Amino acid sequence: MDGLFFQSFVYLCAGVTAVPLAKRFGLGSVLGYLVAGVVIGPLIGIVGAETQKLQEFAEFGVVMMLFLVGLELEPRQLWAMRDRLLGLGGLQFVATALAVCGLAFAAGTGAPAALAIGLMAAGSCTAIVLQTLSEKGLLESDGGKASFAVLLLQDIAVIPTLALLPLLAGPGAHAASGETAEHVTSLVHGLPGWAAGAVTLAAIALVVIGGHFLTRPLFRFIASAQLREMFTATALLLVIGIALLMTLVGLSPALGAFLAGVVLADSEYRHELESDIEPFKSLLLGLFFITVGAGIDFSLLIEHAPLVLGLTAALIFVKAAVLYSIGGAFRLRGADRWLFTLGLAQASEFAFVLLAFAAQNAILPDAVAKLLLLVAALSMLATPLLFILFDRVILPRTTKEQARAADAIDARGVAIIAGIGRFGQIVNRMLRSNGYETVALDLGAATVDAAARFGVKAFFGDAARPDLLEAAGLMEARLLVVAIDDRERALTIVRYAKRVRPDIHIVARAYDRLHVYDLYSAGCDDIIRETFDGAVRAGRSALEALGVHPYEAEKIVKTFVKGDRRSLRKLAEAHDPNLAPQENAAYIALAKQAREEEEEMMSVSRQPGKGATDRAWRPYARGNAESAP
Amino acid sequence: MKTLVLFAHPAHRHSRTNRAMLDAARRIGGVTIVDLYADYPRFEIDVEREQRRLQQHEAIVFQFPLYWYSTPSLLKEWQDLVLEHGFAYGEAGDALAGKPWLCAITTGAPEHAYGPDSRDYPPVRQLLLPLEATANLCRMSFLAPYILFGALEAEETRRREHVNGYIRLLEALRDDRLDLAASRASDYLAASRLDRMIG
Numbered sequence: 001m002d003g004l005f006f007q008s009f010v011y012l013c014a015g016v017t018a019v020p021l022a023k024r025f026g027l028g029s030v031l032g033y034l035v036a037g038v039v040i041g042p043l044i045g046i047v048g049a050e051t052q053k054l055q056e057f058a059e060f061g062v063v064m065m066l067f068l069v070g071l072e073l074e075p076r077q078l079w080a081m082r083d084r085l086l087g088l089g090g091l092q093f094v095a096t097a098l099a100v101c102g103l104a105f106a107a108g109t110g111a112p113a114a115l116a117i118g119l120m121a122a123g124s125c126t127a128i129v130l131q132t133l134s135e136k137g138l139l140e141s142d143g144g145k146a147s148f149a150v151l152l153l154q155d156i157a158v159i160p161t162l163a164l165l166p167l168l169a170g171p172g173a174h175a176a177s178g179e180t181a182e183h184v185t186s187l188v189h190g191l192p193g194w195a196a197g198a199v200t201l202a203a204i205a206l207v208v209i210g211g212h213f214l215t216r217p218l219f220r221f222i223a224s225a226q227l228r229e230m231f232t233a234t235a236l237l238l239v240i241g242i243a244l245l246m247t248l249v250g251l252s253p254a255l256g257a258f259l260a261g262v263v264l265a266d267s268e269y270r271h272e273l274e275s276d277i278e279p280f281k282s283l284l285l286g287l288f289f290i291t292v293g294a295g296i297d298f299s300l301l302i303e304h305a306p307l308v309l310g311l312t313a314a315l316i317f318v319k320a321a322v323l324y325s326i327g328g329a330f331r332l333r334g335a336d337r338w339l340f341t342l343g344l345a346q347a348s349e350f351a352f353v354l355l356a357f358a359a360q361n362a363i364l365p366d367a368v369a370k371l372l373l374l375v376a377a378l379s380m381l382a383t384p385l386l387f388i389l390f391d392r393v394i395l396p397r398t399t400k401e402q403a404r405a406a407d408a409i410d411a412r413g414v415a416i417i418a419g420i421g422r423f424g425q426i427v428n429r430m431l432r433s434n435g436y437e438t439v440a441l442d443l444g445a446a447t448v449d450a451a452a453r454f455g456v457k458a459f460f461g462d463a464a465r466p467d468l469l470e471a472a473g474l475m476e477a478r479l480l481v482v483a484i485d486d487r488e489r490a491l492t493i494v495r496y497a498k499r500v501r502p503d504i505h506i507v508a509r510a511y512d513r514l515h516v517y518d519l520y521s522a523g524c525d526d527i528i529r530e531t532f533d534g535a536v537r538a539g540r541s542a543l544e545a546l547g548v549h550p551y552e553a554e555k556i557v558k559t560f561v562k563g564d565r566r567s568l569r570k571l572a573e574a575h576d577p578n579l580a581p582q583e584n585a586a587y588i589a590l591a592k593q594a595r596e597e598e599e600e601m602m603s604v605s606r607q608p609g610k611g612a613t614d615r616a617w618r619p620y621a622r623g624n625a626e627s628a629p
Numbered sequence: 630m631k632t633l634v635l636f637a638h639p640a641h642r643h644s645r646t647n648r649a650m651l652d653a654a655r656r657i658g659g660v661t662i663v664d665l666y667a668d669y670p671r672f673e674i675d676v677e678r679e680q681r682r683l684q685q686h687e688a689i690v691f692q693f694p695l696y697w698y699s700t701p702s703l704l705k706e707w708q709d710l711v712l713e714h715g716f717a718y719g720e721a722g723d724a725l726a727g728k729p730w731l732c733a734i735t736t737g738a739p740e741h742a743y744g745p746d747s748r749d750y751p752p753v754r755q756l757l758l759p760l761e762a763t764a765n766l767c768r769m770s771f772l773a774p775y776i777l778f779g780a781l782e783a784e785e786t787r788r789r790e791h792v793n794g795y796i797r798l799l800e801a802l803r804d805d806r807l808d809l810a811a812s813r814a815s816d817y818l819a820a821s822r823l824d825r826m827i828g
Contacts, residue, residue, distance in 0.1 A: 549641070549642060549664075549666070549667055550666070550667045550668075550670040551639060551666035551667060551670040552642055553670065554670035554671060
């Protein structure tokens with residue numbers, strides 16, 4: 001049974017089973033795919049020989065991912081990160097390559113082979129790192145940005161590496177390299193150096209200029225056909241075409257796709273391209289991870305377990321050490337530095353390509369290449385575990401460290417503002433501009449620094465800590481405003497503050513209804529649902545846009561808000577903290593009833609002269625009930 | 630004369646007469662219609678904009694239903710804020726001097742409820758004294774109000790007649806054909822009395 005359907009079924013089945021499970025346990029999709037691969041490959045052996053072929057196909061997922069990353073970037077942003085790209089990325093690549101090369105040499109490997117191993121170890125797995133970072137929402141963090149810069153440079157470095165490797169080949173390898181050359185169609189093969197350079201440059205120019213001037217009319221033409229699948233096909237054609245072109249001139253297809261993405265970043269079709277490519281990218285990347293898992297040679301692993309595991313650990317350790325020191329030199333601090341260190345400490349997917357290449361060119365003996373292939377795969381398999389280490393160990397510790405370094409609070413005010421993000425800063429501005437002294441606290445160092453840059457003084461610290469609240473003047477303040485994102489922490493603050501200062505007035509921002517109930521029982525005085533007022537105003541704008549008279553819309557808003565407040569109070573009483581609302585029958589019944597009452601009330605107020613505010617406009621109306629003066 | 634109609638009705642969705650008057654007035658060229666409750670549903674009046682509008686027009690019309698012997702609340706707010714010292718009255722406050730001020734009113738109660746015959750209610754002109762006094766202070770020319778009494782129970786023909794009269798009145802004001810002296814002297818204006826005033 002190795003038909004196409006059977007293979008697809010096995011792969012999809014493994015992915016569909018493993019990934020939701022992994023997610024459920026908070027492990028991320030990458031680990032899920034990897035484990036799925038291990039299960040169907042080495043463990044139960046359903047798949048095997050075809051993984052090599054599939055891997056080449058799945059690597060296309062990386063190409064698409066870089067195309068998408070390019071789409072998100074604009075040339076300006078790319079230019080802004082040039083220091084990190086060259087400095088951080090370049091230094092990382094050279095330092096790792098030299099360190100690993102030196103160690104390999106010291107262990108008795110020949111110089112050319114040691115250099116080859118060093119070059120292979122210098123890269124990191126773009127697919128795993130970018131996918132994991134974007135799943136965790138860490139791409140925008142400082143550590144995430146630094147990681148991205150390094151990954152991008154590593155992709156660029158693949159080109160000189162591929163050029164360098166044949167030079168390391170020992171005598172007698174030429175027959176082998178000549179053999180491989182036949183398989184690869186190349187535009188530059190056999191050309192003199194200057195001509196090859198010119199062809200390569202022309203290919204890049206074609207991507208940039210074509211991307212800029214030709215794609216727009218092309219997409220407009222395709223879009224005018226109004227066939228969704230034609231647009232998808234065109235998007236795929238574009239990416240595949242670029243990848244093909246880059247391969248033909250010996251450049252990294254991922255890099256070419258990235259370049260095309262950057263060129264198209266300001267195109268009006270950007271979002272459509274994104275949504276068209278995204279599913280293909282995700283599936284192919286998933287397939288890639290599965291093949292990595294499936295490609296693990298268990299018999300070899302068991303045979304040389306101590307050596308392979310030792311080498312894997314050594315690789316991760318050396319890479320991490322280099323990353324950690326360079327991260328420090330480039331001002332990465334705390335959690336960001338650790339994210340950078342642990343995230344990039346695995347071998348690159350290009351290591352597979354390079355190892356095969358090195359074996360063919362007799363730079364490395366076949367047995368060593370196979371062993372190193374295993375090391376590369378295991379280091380990738382270890383990456384999700386390192387991310388878990390980061391989540392469970394590093395993050396809590398660094399936040400604790402940050403808390404220890406809370407600012408000394410040397411200000412006094414009538415009001416304490418806990419949380420000075422998008423919500424708290426508005427309250428703070430209103431109070432301060434009206435002459436009230438406030439003491440603002442925030443747990444986000446970046447938020448505090450940003451506020452300081454705009455001349456707003458805030459203290460860095462966790463308002464949920466009693467000592468900090470008291471340092472901020474809890475015992476003297478008249479008002480406490482709780483405007484933090486963390487629901488539980490907000491409750492902690494309210495409970496504590498009400499316990500030691502029952503007379504303090506607390507205004508709190510609630511995430512949603514349930515949070516309102518909790519805050520009510522915690523003794524909060526005023527509770528503002530963070531999105532309610534905004535949503536009501538949006539509703540009013542919507543009514544006006546539908547042609548409702550602005551003053552009528554205003555009256556509808558007032559009626560609606562009044563009704564909502566009434567039902568909120570009723571529902572708060574029915575709410576049982578030990579029961580989820582969807583399991584609380586009394587709550588559900590009341591919510592339904594409230595919804596009916598709301599509709600009834602709104603429809604009554606639509607009738608002439610029936611709404612609370614409308615009644616007044618019709619002092620009396622004998623005869624004609626439909627009229628007002 | 631470029632004419633400005635300031636319309637104030639807090640529930641004009643339910644209104645028949647005022648809405649018909651407004652719809653008709655909207656179709657007249659050279660007359661600017663402002664729906665105050667639409668412009669300021671939350672009572673935040675833009676004073677500069679209102680003053681600019683007043684300066685750009687030569688005749689001002691207030692169209693509103695009479696509520697509790699007075700204007701709807703937004704129109705009172707409008708007067709409080711817009712007719713500023715230094716703009717509408719006081720030293721150098723002559724922005725409105727000489728401009729005719731016409732009130733177009735509907736009432737719920739029938740005419741006899743307000744008349745001199747009624748013991749309980751003063752005549753409508755007396756109820757409008759605050760407006761007239763304001764107009765005088767602003768050195769405006771306060772015309773007799775154009776009134777539809779008993780608008781709640783007015784039958785279709787009477788209302789249509791009133792709306793048509795409103796059109797004639799606004800057009801006459803715009804074209805300078807309204808006998809301002811006669812309009813001022815009159816007790817109140819009604820559709821049936823317009824022939825004498827329009828030249």
